[in-house]
Amino acid sequence: MRTALVIGTGLIGTSAALALASRGVTVHLADHDPEQARTAAALGAGTDSAPEGSVELAVVAVPPAHVAATLAGLMARGAARGYIDVASVKGGPRRELEALGLDLTAYIGTHPMSGRERSGPLAATADLFEGRPWVLTPTRETDTEVLNLALELVALCRAVPVVMDADAHDRAVALVSHMPHLVSSMVAARLEHAEETAVRLCGQGIRDVTRIAASDPRMWIDILSANPGPVADLLAEVSSDLDETVRALRALQSSDEDKRKDGADGIEKVLRRGNAGQVRVPGKHGSAPVAYEVVAVLIDDQPGQLARIFADAGAAGVNIEDVRIEHATGQQAGHIQLTVEPSAAPVLTAALRERGWSIRQ
Template structure:
């Protein structure tokens, strides 16, 4: 068992995906975890899965982590601050400024509070989706403010490091503007694209490839939760969407008459701008690296993906990313694998020698 930086105990309020995952990760390090949830069923499941024990009278946590929906986060944080005057309290809501403003307005003791946000999640929620390794290698924002010192917030840094995440320090304002750009607006765009599919003919949907699946993946997220998130971060999201509307208008104008002088140049400039934006996205481990891709044809039979991954591992090549595409009724699928560029030639040759068909 790895040595923990935290002393504990740690109280977790709300045992959905994040709360249960935090509990599981801390229990793996031997930290005493106390669980509380408004749902007795969720609490029982999280306890049974080993995320911690149920709260009891007399508990004296070192740290309280509030993992509840955004519309009640400030209320629960204020309650926890009042109930445990010896504890530092944090929350993991995806919006930070509104929570801090509400706490200040209520007169809560924010000298013992600092908001955080782990950039980790899954499409599924609830305690059954919890994983001890959910945060490993993921950024975890700490939104500092003037009323709390670095020394007072040490336990929160210890929590993040114990769970294998990377600390990112930001103000609440900068955090909310950042997540509006990289998370909240993409949710809106994905949702609107997916809505275009609701009345589409089945013959059209059968043509869908990985590109459409990539764009619409997060559209399957919980609407109730996203109404809360978007409402709490409305201004930054709206500002970006207004600029996005201007971008769309330029595209629409250029497409009105593609043969007009300069129209194709405008389209090319917009598309090249997209290339430039994608190139800025951090690669693996936060480095600005680009990986090379190759397409492997995979027969539609049980165990083929596992065999492919085993072969890649046997060849000593680190798989950076994997995407699968399988059209309805097709007898084979396409596995797009990403590796460092210098591995492509050898991997292509070695996989072909093992019977794999490489597209192109």
């Protein structure tokens, strides 16, 4: 691929443009807000000047509601050899394009499964998609050359191609992205008017659950408006689970021993279902559950602490499988949780203690 046109210079469009430009592709940038395109160009994502003639691939990175109209305009003027969009829903835009009577052999819907809580070109990075799934939804009509262009884009962004049916994709993202975002927002909403003394007790658990609730509501209205049915179906199932859980909790308040037992059984049931679902979330080594141990170390909020602890772990010959930081509220300290193979945990613990680190039991 030598030339590309990116329409929409938000987080996703600019990140794709940065990746392409860094690998030698001449990228032309366009946006309904020219200032945003100029910002992306200043970051090194390409040029905000219009291409002379057609390009090889046009990447449409606009909200789902505007995908079909944007693609129709590009196709009408022959802007590119191939056309893709990167919207988070796939079935709706394609049906809109079909209704317009367009020749869709040169089009393929795609969706990079990556993002951040921040939006706009200033949040973009060339490595946003590295190692992340990038869904492609070709049909029998899709031109092979266009599919190859889309696959080349995914490779240049160092993502992992996943081929799916468009409607199956929409049901899948409703489950793993859209519905969880709404649930996260609902949990975070409980904090809005909570007493300050309660909020000050927030720990890592509530931070984990509410992290994605910080995203731009306007962007999520666009996303959810394009995929309301599957999300509503899933929330109805969650609502049913919530009703059963509330009844179980009420039973635990009863003075009747049998009712309390039923309540405890109900709570255990939902918690065990959660265990069974959580272990299916793919991790570093795929979807099979892997047993690890966590070594928690007290660290100060000072430059060089993380580099030092990683260096000490490396010197001990221990590979860190995962890492997270649990911050202490209102203090310049916290705990870094180092996830390692079970056999490596005592080795790492002893090595870090020898080097003066405080290990949390």
